[in-house]
Amino acid sequence: MGNLSAIPTLVGPGDVMILDAQVHRSVRMAARLTEAPIRTVPHNSLEVLERRVRELSAEYDRVWFMADGLYSMFGDFSPVGELGALAERYEKLWLYFDDAHSISWTGRNGRGHVLDRLSPAALEKTVVVGSLNKAFGIAGGVMTFPTDELRHQVFSLGLPMIFSGPVPPPMLAGIVASARLHLSGEVAERQQQVVDRIRFFNREAVGYGLPLLNESESPIRYVVTGRDIESTATLVRRLQESGYFVNAASYPAVPAKRSGLRATITVHQTQDDILGLVQAIAKWLAGGASQGR
Template sequence: MAKADEVLDRFDRLISEGVQRGLLHNSAEDERLDGRTVTLGGVPMVNFGSCSYLGLETHPALRAGVIDAVDRFGTQFSSSRAYLSSPAYPAAESALAELLGRPTILTPSTTMGHLAAMPVLIGGDDALLLDHQVHNSVRTAAKLAQAQGTHVEVIAHSDLGALRERVDHLRRTHRRVWYALDGLYSMYADFAPFAALDELMAEQEQLWLYVDDAHSFSWTGRHGRGRALDALGSLAAQRTVVAGSLNKSFAAAGGALSLPDAESRRRVFTLGGTLIFSGPVQPPMLGAVLASLHLHRTPEVAERQERLLHLIRLFNRLATDSGLPVVSHSEAPIRCVAAGSPAVAYNLAARLHAAGYFTDVATLPAVPAKRSGARITITTHHTPADIAAIVGELAEALPKALADEGQSIADLDWAFQDHRDERPVPLPV
């Protein structure tokens, strides 16, 4: 197994190559943003790299909420929440709890929420099974639980047979067996198999779920509560923690830790390290949180969800017609077009940039190197014409990128024949 320094050096070389090609570590040059375009090198580009899926970051109600909060509370409230929370916090957390239907903590980010919750809720008598593709922030928090004595394993992606086998084995010696997963996986955009998980949890009383649902909050689910809370039944929800992001489609800031009961909330708020020792969401963005939560209870957000779904379905239909190798054909606003090697992914992204489309590159460390791709994110700022244009550009650019790097569509078929990695990977200590 490669040493940690060797792994970091490999990441450094790959990411630095993307920086040198002008594909990573960019800054938008715009004096004013409209949500649809960004300017790089003096050239406006249609932005297919935003996670603000409902396009609410430019909404007048959110802007007004920020201005009102600054007017009333200033730019900053500099206190750990262990001592004192700013005046808008109780209202924001109460509104979040009402929308999600469960006790909720507003955290400075989803990552900070994981770091607060996992070491408190997952004890030394528990076992933790990490989905192979669970978000890096969950894996980082899992190391804290592991350091406290929690038994940690990594299992193949969305393999419920492997999950059942490990739960059957571990429940004999552990109080609870946790399965940590994403509700919507952020690179390939496949959803967790919640219907099957619901059935498995009914069979396995010691199975608990820890769900990072960051990428499905707001744009899907009743009032934007995401995929997990909508899909899981009441019995499973009683043994499930859901963490969501307000930094993405909610167009505000922070994370939401949705907990199954008031006592779990109390313990995490009392004992969670990042809630004791770190700063809070600041007043301007608490204003945005409140404004966004209010908006999510109106018909407008449901209409935006429908408009976004129409654009996603249009992309999927056109991509299928064009023969594009989309990794997952889910109806999610993240669309990953397979490229294979990092060299092809960078080549493809560069061609898209040259044609006037800003996109992300999915490669190490987010995905296996041989399964790199172009990551396109769709928002309600886009038009049907934008969708048709980028699909057309992808269909033209991908064969050229493959040819430039000495690869073919057959290589992609081999690399992505099953994007689950069946080999359990040990968690670095």
């Protein structure tokens, strides 16, 4: 809802949008509601992006690049520092990040991956949208703007902002309670616990030969199966029957040849839990899942 409020309001008819190939679907939906043209660049390709920015800057008032801070399917990060440097170098380049998946578990006071890594100069041309529905532990969203004027513009003209109701009081109380926890020292301890568990998963996964798509230190862990949808779904069902809740990822959410298992690491899992998951995946990938079909 935040993306649907912000993007059609901020992007003018004289602007152009460049979307990372794997940006979240909600960003794509919102982009289509504008009058501005849309271009797409390969995932995390800074070279292609800079070439497009240079070309489009001669024709349009503003060039918006839209990406995720942490990509929701594969669990890899956006090169935020390098993107900020581009925004400083190119006057017409503005950045728009959906950072829903890194709010709370990373960044000072849980502010996420993007806000922790952009320079003050880059932040003057950056909008960040986040979610309180995930690691923050409650519901709702958050948006940050470089100026009060842009904030007022979205909150006054963004259609979902105009036609939706306020946050229900019990939910608001939960948001306030979570915010207080994030402003305390406790959140840093919890964040480190998450990172320790992620590193343990990565080490064990490599040791057991699991085909990880990447070894990034994010809670979203992706094991490539490369199988068709039916085989991947069967593998997921076998893991769930063994007591491990994982998601199946397949086309069109991911490219057809990159179907896989998507698991989330949390502070509530023990090392035994994580090791058991790794061992179960290794067992079924070795052929056990296909035997039950």
